[in-house]
Each structure stands twice: as structure tokens, then as C-alpha cells.
Amino acid sequence: MLYHQDALPRFFIEGSGLTRTKIGAEFLITAILFMPAIAFYRLARDSRSPMHVDLYLAASVCILSELFFAIYTARHDLFQVLGHVYKVVAYLLIYRAIFIQGIREPFELLRQQVGERRRAEEEVSRRKLAQAALEKSNRQLEDDDRRKNELIAMISHELRNPLAPIATSLVILDRAKPGSVPAKSALAVIGRQVKQLTRLVEDLLDITRLARDKIQLDRQRLNLSELVERTAEDMRSVFEQNGVGLESKIHSPVVFVSGDRGRLAQVLGNLLQNAAKFTPRGGNVQIAVETETGAAIVKFTDTGIGIQAGMLALVFEPFAQAEGGNNGGLGLGLALVKGLVELHGGEVTAHSEGPGKGSQFVVRLPLEQPV
Amino acid sequence: MTRADALAPSVMKRQAPAGASLVIATLGAFLLLVWLYVPRDPFAGAASYLPFHTFAESCSIVVSMMIFAVMWNAHSFDRSSGLVLLACAMLGAGVLDFGHMLSVSGMPRFVTDSSPDKGIAFWLAARMLVAAGLALAALRLERPMTLPGWRYLPFGIVLSIAALV
Numbered sequence: 001m002l003y004h005q006d007a008l009p010r011f012f013i014e015g016s017g018l019t020r021t022k023i024g025a026e027f028l029i030t031a032i033l034f035m036p037a038i039a040f041y042r043l044a045r046d047s048r049s050p051m052h053v054d055l056y057l058a059a060s061v062c063i064l065s066e067l068f069f070a071i072y073t074a075r076h077d078l079f080q081v082l083g084h085v086y087k088v089v090a091y092l093l094i095y096r097a098i099f100i101q102g103i104r105e106p107f108e109l110l111r112q113q114v115g116e117r118r119r120a121e122e123e124v125s126r127r128k129l130a131q132a133a134l135e136k137s138n139r140q141l142e143d144d145d146r147r148k149n150e151l152i153a154m155i156s157h158e159l160r161n162p163l164a165p166i167a168t169s170l171v172i173l174d175r176a177k178p179g180s181v182p183a184k185s186a187l188a189v190i191g192r193q194v195k196q197l198t199r200l201v202e203d204l205l206d207i208t209r210l211a212r213d214k215i216q217l218d219r220q221r222l223n224l225s226e227l228v229e230r231t232a233e234d235m236r237s238v239f240e241q242n243g244v245g246l247e248s249k250i251h252s253p254v255v256f257v258s259g260d261r262g263r264l265a266q267v268l269g270n271l272l273q274n275a276a277k278f279t280p281r282g283g284n285v286q287i288a289v290e291t292e293t294g295a296a297i298v299k300f301t302d303t304g305i306g307i308q309a310g311m312l313a314l315v316f317e318p319f320a321q322a323e324g325g326n327n328g329g330l331g332l333g334l335a336l337v338k339g340l341v342e343l344h345g346g347e348v349t350a351h352s353e354g355p356g357k358g359s360q361f362v363v364r365l366p367l368e369q370p371v
Numbered sequence: 372m373t374r375a376d377a378l379a380p381s382v383m384k385r386q387a388p389a390g391a392s393l394v395i396a397t398l399g400a401f402l403l404l405v406w407l408y409v410p411r412d413p414f415a416g417a418a419s420y421l422p423f424h425t426f427a428e429s430c431s432i433v434v435s436m437m438i439f440a441v442m443w444n445a446h447s448f449d450r451s452s453g454l455v456l457l458a459c460a461m462l463g464a465g466v467l468d469f470g471h472m473l474s475v476s477g478m479p480r481f482v483t484d485s486s487p488d489k490g491i492a493f494w495l496a497a498r499m500l501v502a503a504g505l506a507l508a509a510l511r512l513e514r515p516m517t518l519p520g521w522r523y524l525p526f527g528i529v530l531s532i533a534a535l536v
Contacts, residue, residue: 011491025495032502039509044388053391059505060395064402066498071406075476075487076420078405084427086398091434094461094505098438101454102445 017073026070033063051097051105058093061086151319154331158200162193169193203332206266207318210339217260217343221368224255224264224296225289231268232287238273243281246272249288255296256368259344264365267340270333271300271361278359279304291367295346300361307352307359315350341365421477428472435465443522453511455522460504463529467497467536496536500529 011022040056043049068083169186176183209215232248239246257264275285283303290297307315318335334350341348346365352358442458471493473481483489516522 008488008492010488011495012487014487022491022495026498029495029498029502032499032506036502036505036509039512041388041392043509043512044391048388053388055505055508056388057391057394059509060391061398062501062505064395064398067402069494069498080420081423082402082405084424084431088427088430088434091431091438091461094457095434095438095441098442098454098458101451102441106445 012075014075018070023070026066030063030066030070033059033066037063051100054093054097054100058090058097061090061093065090147319154319155200155204159197162197165189166193203336206336207332207339210336210343215263215340215343217263219258219260221256221258222261222264224257224259224298224365225250225253227261227264228268228287228289228298231265231272235269235272235276238276239285242276242279244276244279245284246276247284247286249286251288251290255289255291257296257344257365258368259365263340264344267337267363268298270337271363274333274361275300275302275304278302292364294367296365296367298363298365300363301358302360303358306355306357307350308355309352312350312352316348337361337363421475424475425472425478428468432465432468432472435461435468439465443526451508451512452514452516452521453508455516456511456525457504457508459522459525459529460500460507462526463500463533464497464504466530466533467493467500470536471497493536496532500532 009021010019011025012018037056037059040052040059044052044056065083065086068079068086072079072083074080166189169189172182172186173190176186206215229248229250232246236246272285272287279285279302285300285302285304288299288301290299316334316338319331338348341363344365346363348361348363351360351362439458439462442454470481471490472478474485474493475490476485476487478485
């Protein structure tokens with residue numbers, strides 16, 4: 001076309017317009033374009049894909065553009081202008097179809113896949129967390145079940161222990177003469193064992209009440225120093241019986257706290273009994289009352305068997321027993337102490353340098369200012 | 372899987388062709404209206420027509436090249452060999468439109484003197500290439516490319532046609 005223009009057929013004659021060759025060529029192109037227009041229409045109708053719709057629209061606008069170029073008469077007339085505009089529109093539609101297919105759709109697909117993967121990962125993570133929680137809960141349940149069985153065995157054992165001497169004493173009572181020495185001894189045994197049984201049952205009931213918040217404190221303003229002195233005196237016989245010395249150091253004779261006299265006496269009694277039990281013959285226990293800013297402090301220091309570092313955190317747990325087996329109790333004493341002290345708004349802590357180095361229990365209670 | 376998904380698996384929002392048909396009908400009616408009622412020579416000569424023509428053809432050429440560039444580089448994502456053929460045809464059409472733009476009468480000499488017949492010859496060749504590209508795209512739209520190097524064949528053919536013209 002560039003070099004052999006003479007060989008080209010005539011397409012346009014000035015004055016008379018387009019030649020048959022040009023019009024025929026335009027109609028031939030239009031006829032060819034009808035085929036993709038129909039094909040794309042069918043695809044668009046069935047698939048409703050935006051790419052097919054755009055290609056259908058592009059082929060149809062191309063046809064209209066060709067029609068403009070088949071009917072113009074002047075070289076610069078309006079048909080030429082509109083034909084060019086339609087052509088650009090058709091090209092833009094093809095571009096949109098290609099862009100959708102080549103860039104937008106893969107991008108959307110990737111975005112969808114990333115979203116699905118993220119959702120799947122979140123689901124897996126959620127399931128893992130749920131499974132871990134379930135496994136933890138299972139372990140807890142298994143632990144609880146094991147502890148329950150141990151507890152039942154321990155309670156059964158502790159409740160059965162006094163029954164054998166009681167049964168023996170009943171046989172002696174049946175055979176011995178009333179008022180005789182064996183009868184009196186048998187009655188004393190029965191009395192001691194019933195007292196032991198009563199204490200066990202009371203402790204169990206108290207720990208249950210604490211767990212269910214059923215303990216009601218009969219609060220009153222009381223002198224803690226006086227209560228400590230009195231409880232120490234009450235317990236002195238136990239210490240003498242065990243061959244353990246008991247020393248009271250009351251720094252302030254008047255230390256007022258608000259509390260339930262019976263329950264605080266129970267706390268002090270339990271701690272003293274504990275000290276007496278775990279201090280070997282010849283050892284010493286000291287009970288001291290001090291005051292600090294806003295707090296009354298009672299310290300129980302013994303020269304007993306001490307506590308292992310690992311057990312310090314567990315001594316206040318219900319049914320916790322010192323290593324070495326059964327020490328003649330349910331392991332509820334310190335748990336009751338903790339529960340009752342906390343009920344009074346105070347705290348109790350245990351300290352020990354280790355086995356054989358004694359131990360110290362410190363009770364802190366809110367101080368009540370003297371009136 | 373729906374028939375639509377089987378025909379064109381897509382994550383894009385579905386669209387009915389009815390709206391497109393309405394657009395085509397409107398454009399067709401506009402063509403008729405212009406044919407019947409509007410005066411034919413709004414530019415009154417080549418002096419004001421040529422800038423418009425150059426602008427319109429430049430737009431066509433830019434869009435043609437963009438179509439080719441997008442499809443050529445995105446071919447690995449494409450499932451359709453028809454669209455690769457169309458993209459190659461658009462490259463050829465862009466080259467021929469460039470020849471057409473420079474050859475219409477009123478434009479400066481482009482190798483040989485400009486004339487209406489020279490311009491129309493480039494035009495018809497470009498239009499024929501686009502029509503053939505669309506027809507091949509319609510025929511091979513659902514067919515995947517078998518080999519990655521396959522796209523160089525239509526690319527070479529189209530460039531040869533453009534060079535021949």
C-alpha cells in the first residue's frame with residue numbers, strides 16, 4: 001500500500017463517494033463480525049459472564065461502526081466522526097473484557113483463595129484451641145476424679161480408725177464390772193475416740209460450708225492478745241503431753257480486731273495443734289502478737305520438721321498432707337485456717353527454710369482502732 | 372456446578388446480556404437518526420477534521436496496544452487461546468491503524484503521498500484483522516492454550532500481515 005498505490009482498487013471517488021469495492025468490503029467485514037456477535041451473545045446469555053457480555057457488546061458496536069463507514073458520502077462527514085467514536089468504544093469494550101479475564105479475575109480469584117485459606121486457618125486455630133481446652137478440662141476431670149477417690153479412701157480410713165478401739169472398749173464394758181478400772185478406762189477411750197470423730201466430721205462440715213460460702217461470722221470487737229493467751233492456755237496440756245515447749249510473746253496487751261470469737265479461736269487452735277503435731281519432743285513453739293500499720297499479726301514459729309519448698313504453696317489446699325504419708329488427720333486444718341482468715345478480711349502465709357528447719361505461720365488481720 | 376460456571380468459571384459478579392442488547396439498540400437507533408436527520412458535514416473540511424481523526428485513531432492505537440500488552444503478559448492466567456488470538460489481532464490492528472492515521476488525505480507524506488485510497492486500504496486491513504480476531508476468539512474462547520510457546524505463532528503471523536500491508 002505504501003509503495004504500490006496504483007495496484008490498489010479505488011475505494012473513494014471525490015464527488016461521487018464510496019465505490020462498490022469499499023462498500024462491499026465494509027459489508028463483508030460486517031458479515032464476519034455478525035458471527036462473533038451472535039456467538040458471544042449466546043455465551044453471555046448462558047454464562048452471564050461480564051467478559052462474554054463485553055465481547056458481545058464490542059462485536060456489535062464494531063458492526064455499527066462498520067455500517068457508518070459503509071454509508072458515508074463525504075470524506076469528513078458526521079458518519080466518519082461517529083464511526084471513529086464507535087470504533088474507540090468497541091476497542092475499550094474489548095480491553096475491558098481482556099482486563100477482566102487477564103487481570104481482574106485472577107486477582108479476585110487469588111483474593112478469594114487467600115480469604116478462604118485465612119478462614120480455614122482461623123478455623124483450624126480455633127479448633128486447636130478448643131481441643132487444648134477440652135484436653136485441659138479432661139485432665140482436670142481425671143485429676144478431680146483421682147483426688148475424689150483418694151479423699152473417699154482417706155475419709156473412710158480416718159473415720160474407721162476410731163471405730164476399732166470403740167468396738168474393743170464396748171466389749172470390755174460389756175464384760176467388766178461397772179465402775180471398775182477397766183470399765184473407766186474403756187469409757188475414757190470411747191470418749192477420746194468420739195471426740196476425734198466429732199472433730200473430723202466438724203472439719204468436713206466446715207470446709208464444705210466455706211466452699212459454699214455458708215459460714216456466717218458473728219463479728220464483734222475483741223482483744224486478739226487476750227484470745228491468743230486464752231487459746232494458748234487451753235492448748236498447753238496438748239504441748240505438755242507431746243513434750244513440746246510453748247512460749248507466748250504478747251508485745252501489745254490490747255490489740256483489737258473485728259471478728260467471730262469462736263472462729264478465730266478455731267484458727268488459733270488449729271495452728272497451735274498443727275505446731276504441736278509437727279514439732280518433735282523437746283522442740284519449741286513460740287506464739288507472738290504484734291501490730292503493724294493497720295494490721296494485727298500473730299506469728300506461730302516452731303522448731304519442727306519444716307516444710308519442703310514445693311509444698312509451701314500447697315499447705316493451705318484442702319486434703320494436702322505433708323510428704324511421708326498420713327499424719328493422723330484429713331489435711332483440712334490449714335485449709336480451714338486460710339478460709340476463715342480470709343473471711344475476716346485477713347491473710348495467712350507459711351514460711352520455712354526447708355525440711356528439719358522449722359516453720360512459721362503468719363496470720364494478718366485488719367486492726368480495729370480502740371474506741 | 373451451574374451451567375454458567377461450566378461455561379465460564381468465574382469469581383466475578385454475573386451479568387445478564389439484556390442490558391448490553393439495549394445499549395446496542397440505542398446506538399443503532401442513534402445511527403439511523405443521524406442518517407435520516409442530521410446534516411452530514413459538521414467539520415466543513417479537512418482542516419478541522421484531521422485533528423479529531425488523529426486524536427480518535429491515537430486512542431484506538433493506544434487501546435489496541437493495551438489490549439495486546441495485558442493479554443500477552445497475563446496469558447498464563449488465561450484459559451482461552453481465543454483471547455490470545457484476539458490480542459495478537461489487536462496488535463496488528465494497532466499497527467495498521469497507525470498506517471491509516473498517517474495516510475489519510477491531508478496528512479503529510481508518509482513514505483508515499485497521502486490519499487483517500489491509501490488510508491482506506493490501511494483501514495480495511497485493520498478492520499478485517501479485528502473482525503477475524505473476534506471471530507477466532509468466539510470460535511476458540513473455551514479452548515485452552517496447549518503449549519506456552521504457541522502464542523508466538525499468531526504473534527508472528529499478525530506482524531507479517533501488518534508488514535506485508
